[in-house]
Amino acid sequence: MKAVAGRMKRWRNSLRLRLLAGTLVWIVVAVLAAGWGLSSLFNKHVSRQFDAELGTHLDQLAANLVFDEAQTLRLRAPLSDPRLARPLSGLYWQVDRMGAAGEPETVALLRSRSLWDAVLAVPPDALADGEMHVHHVRGPNDEPLRMIEQVLRPAEYPDQALRLIVAATEDLISEPVARFNDLLGFALGALSLGLIGAVVVQVRTAWMPLERLREGLAQVHDGRNAAIEGRFPSEIQPLVDEFNGVLARNAEIVVRARTQAGNLAHAIKTPLAVLANAANRDDSALARVVVEQVALAQLQVDHHLARARAAAAVQIPGQRTAIRPVMEALVRVMERVHVERGVQITVGDFPETTAFRGETQDLQEMLGNLLDNAYKWASSRVDVKVAARNGDLVVTVEDDGRGLDASVREIVLERGVRTDEQRPGSGLGLAIVRDLALLYGGDIALDASPRGGLRASLRLPRA
CATH class of the missing domain: 1.10.287 (Helix Hairpins)
Structure with a gap:
């Protein structure tokens, strides 16, 4: 949970990620809106074209209807579309006689061969002469049909109302629309990927000077440079x-x-x-x-x-002091100063490149006071360890003396406080160490050593 919370915090605090996220959301919304709009327009266009084609068939049907000498309704010539002659082709026409009450007769007068032995079930609808209506009905194979109907009165028999019907399967609309949507989805998907790639490249290109600026600041902070070097865009x-x-x-x-x-x-x-x-x-x-x-x-x-x-x-950038030479020089001094006590000192191994981000004199002051204090109170042994932890430098000095009670460990860090007036000293050593460490953003902690004495852990900034 902490890792997730950390990632969420970095997400909220990252201007680059927020810019990318906002741009990507806008691209997705714009592409989806464009796809929906284009698909809707194409669907309407195909529907209008479909209705226009049905209207053309309806006009052709009306133009070819005639009454023979026996007053029987027939077609003067077959309609031009060959699908009307192919059984169950998906394109149909039908002519019904309207009753006096406006209801169609139970048997159609004429119908296309494509209907075979089926009859289109037309929903009851009151139509004025010449008025055209559009319906959705089921066809011979229970297929969905889009149908247009119109009532006409022949000039020879004005008292007779004929309902002219032309219908076609809605697959003729859905299939072109589906193909268009597939092609549109592929095209818009490719466009989206191109736009997203362009945005990513643009953001990365725009962020490169800021990354260089961040690296320059890091070099100043780490003591590698005294100032930010290089040329930047005119805005930066x-x-x-x-x-x-x-x-x-x-x-x-x-x-x-x-x-x-x-x-x-x-x-x-x-x-x-x-x-x-x-x-x-x-x-x-x-x-x-x-x-x-x-x-x-x-x-x-x-x-x-x-x-x-x-x-x-x-306050001065670029300060850097190697630990090993300072530590070796201080150990030699302590061995000579406290030679009569016979204390043995052991310094743990650490990399040659380990360095303190600060002045040599300050490092000598802090380490010297810690070593001197350990030599004064040790019975026979002093152990020193240097380690790097999370970007900091931790120097641990332990002795095997009588140690300090937990109640006085914080007090001895105060300036001028001494726990034993018989031992030489001014009571300023540990106070100086803490003051200098705090000035560098570090600290010192005192606790019990496994050897029975005192363990002092000095944390300093690492170069």
């Missing part, structure tokens, strides 16, 4: 130029901000260093307080300088 090029201009101005502002932050930090560090040197020459209680507070102030300056540097680096 102004957008690309504006975006590249924003990137350039943003990089300039970031560089200026980093320079100012660095200048401010060095300006503050100089008087702090002077105060620390002066206080170190004195052994009074006040001097010790000054030394302690100056050291704390220097840590705070370093912390905020690192935040400012990372915040600026995040």
Whole structure:
């Protein structure tokens, strides 16, 4: 269900799919309407032509009816259509004498040979002289017939009313219409496929610049390019130029901000260093307080300088740092710094191409603090693993020390919080790691390690 919901959401959010769907629906509706209209027009045309042909036979029948000397009704000459002489051919004529009440006689006066021994059952209908009606009746083989009838009064016997009937099977209408509909369906189907293919090609062609723009943005986001490269259509090029201009101005502002932050930090560090040197020459209680507070102030300056540097680096596209060289250098430093503790470190294997999308100094700061914290609390072993998950980079550092209670794991991530005042440190290490990770869109999580100690999982953007 989640997969279906995800596909439906992508469908609703896809402009290309909505454009294609709307165009395809319009093509289908237009083709169906055109097919229905053409089929209806052809059906009416065939019906009118059919009725006209029946009318021609009816006129020919009326013109050939004569009374002989014995006042017997007969045909002066056979009708021209040979189907009228072929039994059960599907084309028939019949002549009835009308009674005084307007009802036909029970026996037809004349009929075509095509009727053989059958008689057309004509529905009762009151007709004025010369008026023509159309009916649908059943034929000799119970076939559906389309029939026209007309009442005429011969000039020789004006008191006698004759009902002239001509009928033909409706297959003569349905069969041409069916053939036409088949041909029309094939033609409209081919036209629809051609239109759909043209629409798909047009949409794909129109979308290619947008795909190139998306790829250019992805390259900027992944750190492969500092700006969107290439030429685009005149409708899109102004957008690309504006975006590249924003990137350039943003990089300039970031560089200026980093320079100012660095200048401010060095300006503050100089008087702090002077105060620390002066206080170190004195052994009074006040001097010790000054030394302690100056050291704390220097840590705070370093912390905020690192935040400012990372915040600026995040805004600059194209940053990329390989993990392996940084990790190997930090491991060598930690082994020398904590050589007296005898802690063994193991780094799991990971691809050489694994890289962090950010500055090298920030990565060193985060990994260095995690490794230093693990070395301080480990009993004998530290394990490091690097893995890629869903476009992110996850660095896991575990130790086999005494670990942390679940109630204090979130607290130690706060700036300046320490769980053991006997161990060296300022309480800023994990706080710096979390601050830098958040600035890059990542995070850090603390939980229990299977070895009994603490496991820190650092999630960062992967290049």
